[in-house]
Amino acid sequence: MKILVINAGSSSLKYQLIDMENESVLAKGLCDRIGLDGKFVHNANGEKLELDHPMPNHAEAIKVVLSHLTDAKWGVIKDVSEIAAVGHRTVHGAETFVEATVMDDEKVNVLDGLAEFAPLHNPPAVTGIRACMEVMGKDVPQVTVYDTAFHYGMPKTAAIYPIPYEYYEKYGIRRYGFHGTSHGFVSEECAKLLGKDIKDLKIITCHLGNGSSITAVDGGKCVDTSMGFTPLAGFMMGTRCGDIDPAVAMFIMNKEGLTPDEMNNIMNKKSGALGVSGVSSDFRDLDAGAEEGNERCRLALDMFTYQVTKFIGSYAAAMGGVDAIVFTAGIGENNAAMREDIIKNFAFLGAAIDPEKNKKRGEACIVSTEDSKVKVCVIPTNEELAIARQTLAVISK
């Protein structure tokens, strides 16, 4: 059975066709500059095709994808009917879509109505779903898979903000959490790697990339997560501030005469590692800067390590223990020194990194010592595969 996974942005559309028999990627690519001049990249059969191809809208982009998936030279299937379903990466389901869902016209309209929860991400997903419905017809299930879904069941004690309760009731303001597809995927892979039933494990998953979040997973379920009502919350990221005293925002707005949008932009785009270092949001640049003696690069790296440590520590307390800590995403998978610095802080829990194992890259592995009381794992995330798995599960119900 073959599942097409789509990740639609406002002017782009990434896709992967996955054969669920062996979970292999048959083809993948990108439609970029949709609505502009149109660039198309398609990888299949061990080769890469790059084309300038005008795509005035997402429906035309889907047509280009399908025609290449079935092309005599570049194709990997004979007919579009071989695609059993399409899984759409969708950021925010709010309290309406709390699990992966087969869409119909009415549900797409409801999802459209949730745009204000994720104004940059939800509208392009809706556009992608409508485009697929238009081009592929009603018989192919279009499944939405939500970044928020994995976190939805967290206890109210973790989800509700201590502000007047009416704002939760009126506007749905609560902690939702993000990167859920990734946290769910790596926690399942962690249980497999350890040869244990996930129901018996307390896992802390650290998705450390340009956007970062940490989740406490007890028995396979999210019990708390660092991101909140929006992906701005938690600890510092590449350009996002994470949790700060909320009064700081009002103070700066008053002093500098800023509008809410301008302040939002500063906290999302100009803060975090970039704001502290004044150099870059990319941790490789911070490493290089620190190496050359730039103190603010060093400070940004040390703050990140410290803040990640605090979240891991608080989640270990929240779960009454931790069996495994998982690192994933750009920094989590690649920055061995950062992992070592973080785990050193958990010697008091009996956690220890094996420096040799910690050098491995690109595969799921345990990087803690044999006798480490807490297992430390590096697990490459694979959100497309996770979306395909959830899509398959929904259509198999």
Ligand code: AMP
């Ligand atoms: P992501 O958002 O998951 O793509 O992660 C982006 C972050 O991962 C950036 O801060 C990069 O500096 C970091 N990163 C990606 N590749 C590497 C690498 N090979 N070594 C160290 N950091 C990396």
